[in-house]
Amino acid sequence: MTDRTDIFAGDDPFEIARRWLAEATETELNDPNAMALSTVDADGLPNVRMVLLKDITDDAFWFYTNYDSVKGQELQGAGKAAIVLHWKSLRRQLRVRGTVTRDDGPEADAYYASRSLKSRLGAWASKQSRPLSSRTALMAEVAKMTARHGTNPPRPPFWGGFRINPVEIEFWADGAFRLHDRFVWRREDPDKAWEITRLNP
Template sequence: MSLNLADIRLEYSKKELSPDDCLPDAVAQFEVWLNEAIASQVHEPTAMHIATVDDSGRPSARIVLLKGVENGQLVFYTNYLSRKGRQLAANPYVAVTFFWPELERQVRIEGRVAQVAPEVSDAYFASRPYTSRIGAWASEQSTEIDSKTVLVTRAAGFGLKHPLSVPRPPHWGGYAIVPDRIEFWQGRPSRLHDRVLYTLAADASWARSRLAP
């Protein structure tokens, strides 16, 4: 069955956006939109598409979950030895996208990343469910395995080793994204979408402008 993808289109019309509608601080404006997404019960409001670049300049991307907005930074957690972790070690910059179709909104964020303090990672790791903490030990993320049995066996072994208290693996922890460019996109009719761009100035203030769609 052939699909005519060219005929798939939606008309966006729920809200409008202008620079004058936005807060002076880009991260504060992001928190407003994030809270509205959560309150609207959009599907996976904290899911973010994060792109990294390897040492040859080739990009790769995946979905991770935002776990905090703290001190103007966006925090997520992962395996430091995973493909993304190795890429971030070589090139500590990311591009992130949030898409909330129920609100006809998109946010694009670019910036530098750094590992969070060990005690921050420890505190978040301790808050995770027991099985997730065991999984962080069991999974050598992004490496090839012969079968699912390998992973299940490793998880069982670490479960026996840590039946109650599970310490954080040294290869697992958080990253903080320090944004320097944030764009807010609001869908509008006739593809005349509203786009408001924030760029970080040398004095740490944010400049706002409108972009053509």
């Protein structure tokens, strides 16, 4: 596509996404990897919340959470999700839709081990998305988990990674007079070639 130049240039959407994230890391004040994650429940009712993107590999976007949380259950139930990263400093956004797979293998173990001790213990203590009587009760649970697991807690069996394998990736950049630039990469499934289309703003 002849006019896909500058920030949109490249033959690999994952490489473009990594480049945009690296640029955002230099310009965003807080959490350049913050993304809105959209799921649906069993009735098809949408749900969205902010989570942190942890990696962009050559075929997927990765994040980590509690498998028993609402988002964890919805991700596993539907097997599909969408994310958007919006960088105000760059006036850009990245949208992704695709299939979701759970990953609780070595990558999840390594990421869990890299987190601070308090975050690792917090993952054990929090029954994410379920009712909580008070913050005091939560801190008591943290203390109990600290006593049980010490300074090297293993990764909880209910906590780990999800990977989104995209069937659609859209790159959006702000344009004068709201004449934005949008390029969408689409494929029927992860084994097929990408088709690239410029979209109207």
